[in-house]
Amino acid sequence: MRFFDYFRQNKKNSASQAKERLQILIAHERTSRNAPEYLPQLRHDLMSVIRKYVPIDDESVKVQVEKGAGFDVLELNITLPDS
Amino acid sequence: MSKVIVVTSGKGGVGKTTTSAAFAMGLAKNGFKTVVIDFDVGLRNLDLIMGVERRVVYDFVNVINGEAGLKQSLIKDKRVENLYILPASQTRDKDALSQDGVESVIKELKNEGFDYIVCDSPAGIEKGAFMALYFADEAIVVTNPEISSVRDSDRILGILQSKSRHAEQGREVKEHLLITRYSPERVDEGQMLAVEDILEILAIPLLGVIPESNAVLQASNQGDPVILANKTRAGQAYSDIVSRFLGKTVEHRFLDTERKGFFRRIFG
Numbered sequence A: 001m002r003f004f005d006y007f008r009q010n011k012k013n014s015a016s017q018a019k020e021r022l023q024i025l026i027a028h029e030r031t032s033r034n035a036p037e038y039l040p041q042l043r044h045d046l047m048s049v050i051r052k053y054v055p056i057d058d059e060s061v062k063v064q065v066e067k068g069a070g071f072d073v074l075e076l077n078i079t080l081p082d083s
Numbered sequence B: 001m002s003k004v005i006v007v008t009s010g011k012g013g014v015g016k017t018t019t020s021a022a023f024a025m026g027l028a029k030n031g032f033k034t035v036v037i038d039f040d041v042g043l044r045n046l047d048l049i050m051g052v053e054r055r056v057v058y059d060f061v062n063v064i065n066g067e068a069g070l071k072q073s074l075i076k077d078k079r080v081e082n083l084y085i086l087p088a089s090q091t092r093d094k095d096a097l098s099q100d101g102v103e104s105v106i107k108e109l110k111n112e113g114f115d116y117i118v119c120d121s122p123a124g125i126e127k128g129a130f131m132a133l134y135f136a137d138e139a140i141v142v143t144n145p146e147i148s149s150v151r152d153s154d155r156i157l158g159i160l161q162s163k164s165r166h167a168e169q170g171r172e173v174k175e176h177l178l179i180t181r182y183s184p185e186r187v188d189e190g191q192m193l194a195v196e197d198i199l200e201i202l203a204i205p206l207l208g209v210i211p212e213s214n215a216v217l218q219a220s221n222q223g224d225p226v227i228l229a230n231k232t233r234a235g236q237a238y239s240d241i242v243s244r245f246l247g248k249t250v251e252h253r254f255l256d257t258e259r260k261g262f263f264r265r266i267f268g
Helices: A002-033 A039-051 B016-029 B059-066 B099-111 B127-134 B147-163 B186-187 B195-202 B214-222 B233-246 B262-267
Strands: A061-067 A072-078 B003-008 B034-038 B084-085 B116-120 B140-142 B176-182 B206-211
Touching: A002 A061, A002 B147, A002 B195, A039 A061, A039 A072, A072 B084, A072 B262, B003 B016, B003 B127, B016 B084, B016 B116, B016 B140, B016 B176, B016 B214, B016 B233, B059 B099, B099 B116, B099 B127, B099 B195, B127 B147, B140 B147, B140 B195, B147 B195, B176 B195, B195 B206, B206 B233, B214 B233
Parallel strands: B003 B116, B003 B140, B034 B084, B034 B116, B140 B176, B176 B206
Antiparallel strands: A061 A072
16 A cells, blocks of 8 residues: 555645745845835945955845835845855 | 726736636626726737627727727627726837826726726736726636636736835725635545635635636637536526625535435446
8 A cells, every 4th residue: 555655645745835835036026116116226226335345246235125014124145145 | 987907916827817707797797887998918819709800990998099989999799788898009119008008998987888898908907907907996816726827916006006006096905805716626635625715814804706617618618607607617607696796695506526316426
């Protein structure tokens, strides 16, 4: 029986994999969909300011807007290179 | 009060036209004066699914451009009372559907006393799809239990909630989820997203589930909307969704694996 269960388990995985992948992707797409239009430009400007002082690559600046109750939070995440 | 309903999905090939044809015919069978409009300019197909392809004289773009009147462009269905079809144009001009033009046609249809105006959206998120959903009061989002279709449905829901006229006016477009090509057997085997999974992800009310069925292909071969095939599972499922849409409580069917009897298990 265990032999058959093995195959069944594998099959179970594909639908739950699909669900898991979708949940992550859609959550991500929904946050960027609701983001203000100026976000990409803001991110670009921030990078050029930071680059005056520290050399950073394109992926090291993350800008996100989180919706709160009655207020929104602009979240900046800047990873500096190892010195 | 007439209502504009868009049948949309983002992804192609999930059953928008099949649904538009069956749904519009179901509304008409329930006594409502209904028109179904093909918004897929350049790739007209609703006429084939409705079986009226040889009766097309004028189309949606002709009406918008004033080359033909609305009344002479509407094709009256011969099987069901109160049902009319407005075919898409075969022009390759993508800008043929202007916002003002579409609005004036919808307004005229409302004045003609139509209860329901069903807009069959093209796939994608370009002009035609946008025009089909812009004036909608309600939306039927057609989704297959498959990741790319679910993702695209979510995308379309985002557009409905931000770009439609209702959204611009701070109102909501009433959303309905319709899952098509559902196969309970494959869900049981863990190969297909279950209804509950899709509902959890998209988080909009479920209008119905259409099981995977040979009847859909047969119906399109014959040019009879599948709702007319009232002995088939797909036909019955479409009748159920129309009843549910009209406010009746109808239990969902065809969601579980059919129990095979002894003989069918051996010989089936």
